[in-house]
Amino acid sequence: MGKAELEECSLSLDEKLVRFMDQLELLEEKRASLNSLIEQGWFSISKARYSMGNKQVSALQYASEIEPLVCVHARTLDNGEVDFCTERVKQLCRNEPGKNAIEDIGPQEEGVRRRIKPKKDIAEKEASEEASGEDAAEVTPVRKSDHNPQQDPLKWFGILLPQSLKQAQSSFKQVIELSAEIATLQSAVLSTRQELKHSMKHKLILQEAQSDKEED
Amino acid sequence: MAGRGKLIAVIGDEDTCTGFLLGGVGELNKNRKPNFLVVEKDTSVTEIEETFKSFLSRNDIGIILINQFIAEMIRHAIDAHMQSIPAVLEIPSKEHPYDASKDSILRRAKGMFSAEDFR
Numbered sequence: 178m179g180k181a182e183l184e185e186c187s188l189s190l191d192e193k194l195v196r197f198m199d200q201l202e203l204l205e206e207k208r209a210s211l212n213s214l215i216e217q218g219w220f221s222i223s224k225a226r227y228s229m230g231n232k233q234v235s236a237l238q239y240a241s242e243i244e245p246l247v248c249v250h251a252r253t254l255d256n257g258e259v260d261f262c263t264e265r266v267k268q269l270c271r272n273e274p275g276k277n278a279i280e281d282i283g284p285q286e287e288g289v290r291r292r293i294k295p296k297k298d299i300a301e302k303e304a305s306e307e308a309s310g311e312d313a314a315e316v317t318p319v320r321k322s323d324h325n326p327q328q329d330p331l332k333w334f335g336i337l338l339p340q341s342l343k344q345a346q347s348s349f350k351q352v353i354e355l356s357a358e359i360a361t362l363q364s365a366v367l368s369t370r371q372e373l374k375h376s377m378k379h380k381l382i383l384q385e386a387q388s389d390k391e392e393d
Numbered sequence: 394m395a396g397r398g399k400l401i402a403v404i405g406d407e408d409t410c411t412g413f414l415l416g417g418v419g420e421l422n423k424n425r426k427p428n429f430l431v432v433e434k435d436t437s438v439t440e441i442e443e444t445f446k447s448f449l450s451r452n453d454i455g456i457i458l459i460n461q462f463i464a465e466m467i468r469h470a471i472d473a474h475m476q477s478i479p480a481v482l483e484i485p486s487k488e489h490p491y492d493a494s495k496d497s498i499l500r501r502a503k504g505m506f507s508a509e510d511f512r
Contacts, residue, residue, distance in 0.1 A: 212484075215409075235407060236411065236431050242421060245418060246417030247417045247418055248398030249455040250399070259477040261480065360455075360456050366502050
């Protein structure tokens, strides 16, 4: 009975060790892909910087308000491992003008646009402003709060962008997906490591018990 | 908020942060602190460590990406982090390629093995 239990423990240990090695190998492969993609991304950023100028592709261009476009969901499994998966947040536009609206490129004017009127007295001007306020429905007020913080980060760097900057974005998007996979694998590696540790301790206990029995 | 996923935080040099922000991980608004730190030549180790610890204490961050050369500066803080969430991933930088022997996770995974274990 003791020998059978020891053999079963050894087999379980072997299976866990093989699983551990497989996980390490997969982790190394994914790491190599991640590193390669990151380097690709940097190279593309450098190319974009070369064509646009140093300061045009730098931290100075970051928006003052940024909303995340990708999030990660962490799910803890029964064995203590954590599974990470990314999700791209659908880019929302707070004031969607409509499906057929023409996109307005360029700086937006703030406040209500006043119609050109002949010069009047101040009192008359105020009276006319009230009247024009009622008619302002014809002119759409564009406020700063309408600025969409969830816009594509590419837009921080300008309008006419080199292809290299878009390539950089594409590379880093793949890096983000891979990062979640690597985080999951790291969690699996550490969990398998713990299991191996416990199994080894258990095996040692069984071996000691077996040797005590044989001595008796 | 309950259904909302967690954020990916970044501690890295300018190019690394720019790249990941282009990918869409960044968050910055008036109410909350940013989920990224651009490490420059004059950024102190204290600031890096405080930022790392603040990311660890936030419950809305799932993964922390950090350049390995920056991780080396605060290795003691990274080694002390034993929880699964947030996961800490060390990534290479332009001047410092990735070295698996320095990675905290892989060192923990390797460290268990000794000659006795293979009897």
